[in-house]
Amino acid sequence: MRRRTFLTTVGAGTTAATAGCLIDDDEEVDPDDDTADDDVTDDTTDDADDTDDEADDTPESDVTVGMIYSTGGLGDESFNDMAHSGIEQAEADFGIEYQNAEPDAPADMNDMQRQFAGDDDIDVVVCIGFDHEADLIDNAEEFADTQFVLVDAVVEADNVASYVFREHEGSFQVGHLAGLLSATEYAHGGGETDPDEATVGFVGGEETSLIERFEAGYIAGAQYADEDIETPSAYAGSWNDPTTGQEIAASMYDDGADVVYHAAGGTGGGVFEAAQSAERFAIGVDDDQSVSAEEFSDVIVASMIKRVDNAVYESVEAIVEETFEGGQVNDLGLEEEGVGAIIGQDFEGELPEEIVDALEESREAIIDGEIDVPDDLDGL
Amino acid sequence: MDGSAETPEPGVGSERATPWGGEEPPAVHLEGITKRFPGVVANDDVDFTVDRGTIHALVGENGAGKTTLMNVLYGLYEPTEGTVWIDGEARTFSDPADAMAVGIGMIHQHFMLVDTMSVAENVVLGDEPKKWGGLATDTARAVEETRELAERYGFDIDPTERIEEISVGEQQRVEILKTLYRGAEILILDEPTAVLTPQEVEVLFEVLEGLIAEGKTIIFITHKLGEALRAADEISVLRDGRLVGTVPAGEATEERLASMMVGRDVILEIEKPPSTRGSALLRVDDLVVEDDRGVTAVDGVGFAVHTGEIFGIAGVDGNGQTELVEAITGLRPVESGTITFDGLEVTGTPRRRRIEAGMAYIAEDRQKRSLVMEYDLRRNGLLGCQRLPAFSDGWRIDWGRTDAYVEDVITEYDVRPPNAAAIARSLSGGNQQKFIVGREFERDPSLVVAAQPTRGVDIGSIEFIHDRLLELRSDGKAILLVSSKLDEVSQLSDRLAVMHDGEVVAVVDPESVTEEELGLLMAGERPTGLDTEEARTERTETPRGGGGGGR
Amino acid sequence: MSDWRERADASLDWLVEATAVQRIAVSSMALVFAVLVGAVLVFVSGFVADCPDPFILLPGLGYGCYNPVEVYATMVGGAFGSFAALGRTLQEMTLLLFTGLSVAVAFRAGLFNIGTQGQMVLGALAAALTVLSLGEVVPENALGTLIVIPAGVVVGAFVGGIWGMIPGLMKAYADAHEVITTIMLNFVAMGIAFWLVQNHVGNLETDSVQTHTVPEVARLPATIDGSRFSLYALVGALVAAVGIYFLYTRTVLGYELRTSGVQEAAAEYGGVNAKRNIVTSMTLSGALGGVAGAIYVTMVQYRWQDGIPPLGFDGIAVSILAGNNPLGVIPAALLFGGMKSGSVAIDLSLGVPNELVEVLRGLIILFIAMPELFRMIGKRAGYGGEPVATDGGERDGKSAGGEVKPEPDGDGADRSARDGSDGGEGR
Structure with missing residues (x-):
């Protein structure tokens, strides 16, 4: 399955998969993983291997999970689908059962949370997306005996485990990559850079503070590579408008951008199209989009991966192992490998050595706190 | 309408004498055409003949049944009664395609052209010359055929130009070419001059002459009498669905046609009871009103309507009567002048106030x-x-x-x-x-404004409405009656104003004015020695009096 | 072909003249058909889907995943099966009553308000901000609620009304077609609300684009446990429906509003300021949309949050289904509300994909609305009763029903086509 590798391990010269393998077939699991797992949640270390072994025997667990997605719904090829692949993997590994609920609007989330919470058969309710936050505050209090998992937002309650991501850290990494590429004369796959221009672009979906974190980290990363780089950015105003995405990205490429990074859901498809037409590069988001949007793999130089699947998988695992600890906030960044830059499948091993090395250096500097990545646009 | 095309039966009338009463069959002969719609007779026993190679004008008021009659000929309507003879053969058309098949084409008032296509493409549209075994339009041939057609009939038109780039007059010629391309021998034009400038009208008439020279037959609908006289060989007048008569253009005058159009048939003999004329209830002074296009339609009109009288306004349709009535009733703003009703100026008051003040209105x-x-x-x-x-x-x-x-x-x-x-x-x-x-x-109400109160109404109802109007008059109400039916307005009115081109030409006593004088007035001319209100006023004011007043 | 046409003509005539009982019978039959067609669809699609425990094995076809009986049973159970389910149904119904009435008010006056959604979104935001700020100053008891919630509803109605008035003004005085302007203004409304909440008036601590949650005092008290449904809101909606019915049948204003929309020239003749009435109708329609938004905030979501459900668009379908009759909107909203909560139940408990449930809902709406739609088309094209009599030849060809033409031309067809797309798209 996903033999994709994190930039870090490429840089380190090892070929082993890391966090990504948590949801992979057991053959792919590498002993190295254990350390990575420790970073995510303290209690899962050894269980990963155990459950992997059990997977072959189709294990039976009596845990039932209620999954409530965000309004993008299944089939979005990124956020919700990643969460879904996490629960599918948990089903395969632990034999749990799960039920899906797809709200049409945030207004449906309250009802769905309550119906799952009130259902005696359901042991844990996993809420995907920050829109769940406000309703969960009330419902967690009312349904104190039910365990909840919240992804992308924090609710401080004893029966809620929250998972948030430091998207700006991963975005810094891809920003750094983009900045370095723009300064280099580089051609591979379906694109090439224009060494005369030092410009990299950003396309957002809706202009929310979450997406601004992506933007802030990206711009900071690009500026880290080159202080004078131009970083045009624009928002399409929608998660589902590839046409506008294409128009924005095409004009950025026209203005000399070598790389455009999107954090715009379905709108990003238009960014990739524009990259192919302009024969430049693009950076994907959430998932390894050189795989999930394979027709564009020749221009997707990297993706800012956000391991929603891991979050779901690990929280369910904790329930199965009865090690679930409510009230904890799992803040996942580069260090925990909750986010990170992953090289596109066509570009693996094809990037200049010095760029890969520089990226590894900045990664470590962020982890060590030597680089302070901004999470909003103030001061950029 | 059910689409079942009956095959024409030739020679139905062959046993008796020809229905058109001659040896040589005319291009078109309509025999006893009646077309009824529920509650309305649009055409009533119309006989109508057009000889080949002539231009025939069909004139009449709005609603006289001109278009209905032509739609019968063109196959859009099936007649309730009567027969259509084309070149001496009785025909039944279920739809316009049937009519087209025997060479009848119609050019509508609103063109049916595709703006983005060329003249030639429009001409052949729906009947294109094909190439590649019918797969594609042979544009070159279409252009060539259009050019030949245009040259033959003396049209000055470039087949390759696009419709949106040519003038309205040229577009009309394209419409004509379209029907010619489909083999039309008889062309019907519905109000062809309505959209044209005077210069373009001249060009159109030349084009029509050219078509006649090639042996085509033309019928055109108009309500502009001058154009009918200028272009046609013969003129038929329709009124209330009936054919009033057909006259050769050379023998017709505008006055005669006008009085034919509005009519003075003594179909109704109205008994007018005596009535006492009281004070002026409605007063209009120097009124100027614009029509929807912003053109002055009423130009300085003034009169007063008194209680106990019917004040009539006569005139050919479209001379400002509609705008005048709408201004009085509060539906149309007034440019200048005043309207006074029951002693109060109401020029700018909303319609609701006028209703509340007792103004009734038959629109x-x-x-x-x-x-x-x-x-x-x-x-x-x-x-x-x-x-x-x-x-x-x-x-x-x-x-x-x-x-x-x-x-x-x-x-x-x-x-x-x-x-x-x-x-x-x-x-x-x-x-x-x-x-x-x-x-x-x-x-x-204290005032009734009745505009064309009996238009499109059956005889029984007409009498009924007339009686009611006279009753109101006896009751001392003021009545403003606007009608383009001359017999109606002159028999009912106590005083009669004639409008032409937005002005009141004269106010006359309807009992002492002849049909010819009214005809002249409606054409905008003032016959000499006419017994008008002004003349009478002058007589009373100046002691000269006497001299040659009456007739 | 002519045979087919005659039969179509006859059917349209029948539909246009059908009595209320006949129409209800037709709608019931349509419901049965919709369920049957849906059942076949569910059953068949069960054979192309993968599932862990199929319900049937047909030799030669393989495993069928979905049991149609179970699907419909779940839908009905989820709509009316328990008090909580009923509460959810009535909650949705209440909102749809307001949006349906909003659309119906305009329709009755001959105007197509496609902008209820935008009017609702802005009304909801205005109401949320009002109750949030008032909620801080009033006492936290029933009295406080009696102050805060009516204030929220009034402000919501006011803002929604203004947003409806704009296209009304543009229609009356600038001749801009209200369908176009209301659609455009929906986008503008959503954009304004999003921007305000994101940058100024919202809860800036969360990633979600939302306002703060309204305090207890600003929430409509829940009538049924397990749902947020409040009887007060439903009673308010029913009063509004009856009020609008009376407005149009008993009052001078209603008579004038309707006449202005149906035949502007005749309204002017009758001494009515038709232009001003167009503005009034649209304002009233928008105000009802705004009320829907206020109720949404105080009864359902307790805050304004980006991603307000398309209740305004569903209101168009509700109104069409009801034949634009304010009283008919009541059962139509109940049906829509029931299907909404029923389909959520399917989503939660059966493995049937959301999309398929949407199709089932769509089928029911389509089948029930179809006869009404044809009725409206037929009516506009002059079917039923005597064909139109025209007086003279000049307008014979132009008036829509001068002679009963098999294909309605001009205005009739245009309008019907528009009705169709409004109803069909739903959202």
Whole structure:
């Protein structure tokens, strides 16, 4: 399955998969993983291997999970689908059962949370997306005996485990990559850079503070590579408008951008199209989009991966192992490998050595706190 | 309408003498054509003949039945009674394609051209020369054929130009080419000059001459008498669905045609009871009103309508009467001048105030104005009365009293079907009008403005409405009657104003004026020695008096 | 072909003249058909889907995943099966009543307000901000609620009304077609609300684009446990429906509003300022949309949050289904509300994909609305009763029903086509 590798391990010269393998077939699991797992949640270390072994025997667990997605719904090829692949993997590994609920609007989330919470058969309710936050505050209090998992937002309650991501850290990494590429004369796959221009672009979906974190980290990363780089950015105003995405990205490429990074859901498809037409590069988001949007793999130089699947998988695992600890906030960044830059499948091993090395250096500097990545646009 | 095309039966009339009464069959002969719509007779036993190679003008007022008659000829309508003879053969058309097949083409007032296509493409549209085994249009041949056609008939037109780039007059010529391309021998043009400038009209007439020279036959519909006289060989006049007569253009004059159009048939002998004329209730001074396009339609009109009299306004349609009436009733803003009603100036007051002050109005276009076609009679009975104290307190409708009122109107004015729940649309024209008249008269107005009150109404209803108007007059109401039916307006009115081109040409005593004089007045000319109101006023004011007043 | 046409003509005539009982019978039959067609669809699609425990094995076809009986049973159970389910149904119904009435008010006056959604979104935001700020100053008891919630509803109605008035003004005085302007203004409304909440008036601590949650005092008290449904809101909606019914049948204002929309020239003849009435109708329609938004905030979501459900668009379908009759909107909203909560139940408990449930809902709406739609088309094209009589030849060809033409031309067809797309798209 996903033999994709994190930039870090490429840089380190090892070929082993890391966090990504948590949801992979057991053959792919590498002993190295254990350390990575420790970073995510303290209690899962050894269980990963155990459950992997059990997977072959189709294990039976009596845990039932209620999954409530965000309004993008299944089939979005990124956020919700990643969460879904996490629960599918948990089903395969632990034999749990799960039920899906797809709200049409945030207004449906309250009802769905309550119906799952009130259902005696359901042991844990996993809420995907920050829109769940406000309703969960009330419902967690009312349904104190039910365990909840919240992804992308924090609710401080004893029966809620929250998972948030430091998207700006991963975005810094891809920003750094983009900045370095723009300064280099580089051609591979379906694109090439224009060494005369030092410009990299950003396309957002809706202009929310979450997406601004992506933007802030990206711009900071690009500026880290080159202080004078131009970083045009624009928002399409929608998660589902590839046409506008294409128009924005095409004009950025026209203005000399070598790389455009999107954090715009379905709108990003238009960014990739524009990259192919302009024969430049693009950076994907959430998932390894050189795989999930394979027709564009020749221009997707990297993706800012956000391991929603891991979050779901690990929280369910904790329930199965009865090690679930409510009230904890799992803040996942580069260090925990909750986010990170992953090289596109066509570009693996094809990037200049010095760029890969520089990226590894900045990664470590962020982890060590030597680089302070901004999470909003103030001061950029 | 059911699409089952009956094959024409040739030689139906061969046993008796030819229906057209001659040896040589004419291009078109319509025999006894009657076309009825529910409640309305649009054409009534019309006989109509057009000889080959001539231009024939069909004139008449709006609603006289010109277009209906041509639609029968063109196959859009099947006649209720009567026969269409084309070149001596009786024909039945189920649709325009049948008519086209025997060489009848129609050029509508609104062109049916594709703006983005070339002249040639439009000409051949639907009947294109093909190439590649019918797969593609042979554009080159289309252009060539269009060019040949245009040259043959002396049209100055470039087949490769696009429709949106050429003038309206040229577009009209493209429409003509279209019908010629399809082999039309008889061309019908519906109001062809309405959209053209005077110069383009001249060009059109030259084009028509050219077509005649090639042996085509042309019928054109118009209500502009001057154009009919200028271009046609023969002119037929329709009035109220009937053919008044056909005259050779050389023997016709504009006055004669005008009086034929508006008519002075003595179909009704109106007994006018004596009445006492009282004070002036409605006064119009130096009124100027514009039409929808912003062109001055009423130009300095002034008159007064007194209680106990019917003040008539006569004139050919479209000379400002509509705008004048709308200005008086409050539906159209006034540019300058004043309207005084019952001693108060109402020039700028909204229509509702005028209704409340006792102004009743029978609108010219009842289906647009006086009735809501989708409402039942109950709701229509309220139209205009909804804020009168007898019908509501201004907020809640008193349906009980409204229903009683509507029942009363239905009974008193003999509206059929006598059912307040009937939808207005389902009533015949006469019954619709009786209902409107009843609604307006029964609420005891002091002034009635009646515009074309008997247009499109059957004879029985006409008499009924006339009687009611005279009753109101006896009751001391003031009545302003506008009608393009000359017999109606001159028999009912106590005084008669004739309008031409937005001006009142003269105010006359209808009993002492001849048909010829009225014809001249409607054409905008003042016959000498006419006994007009001004003349009389002058006589009373100047002591000279006497000299040659009467006739 | 002519045979087919005659039969179509006859059917349209029948439909246009059908009595209320006949129409209800037709709608019930349509419901049965919709369920049957849906059942076949569910059953068949069960054979192309993968599932862990199929309900049937047909030799030669393989495993069928979905049991149609179970699907419909779940839908009905989820709509009316328990008090909580009923509460959810009535909650949705209440909102749809307001949006349906908003659309119906305009329709009755001959105007197509496609902008209820935008009017609702802005009304909801205005109401949320009002109750949030008032909620801080009033006492936290029933009295406080009696102050805060009516204030929220009034402000919501006011803002929604203004947003409805704009296209009304543009229609009356600038001749801009209200369908176009209301659609455009929906986008503008959503954009304004989003921007305000994101940058100024919202809860800036969360990633979600939302306002703060309204305090207890600003929430409509829940009538049924397990749902947020409040009887007060439903009673308010029913009063509004009856009020609008009376407005159009008993009052001078209603008569004038309707006449202005149905036949502007006749309204002017009747001494009505038709232009001003167009503005009034649209304002009233928008105000009802705004009320829907206020109720949404105080009864359902307790805050304004980006991603307000398309209740305004569903209101168009509700109104069409009801034949634009304000009283008919009541059962139509109940049906829509029931299907909404029923389909959520399917989503939660059966493995049937959301999309398929949407199709089932769509089928029911389509089948029930179809006869009404044809009725409206037929009516506009002059079917039923005597064909239209025209007086003279000049307008014979132009008036829609001068002679009953098999294909309605001009205005009739245009309008019907528009009705169709409004109803069909739903959202």
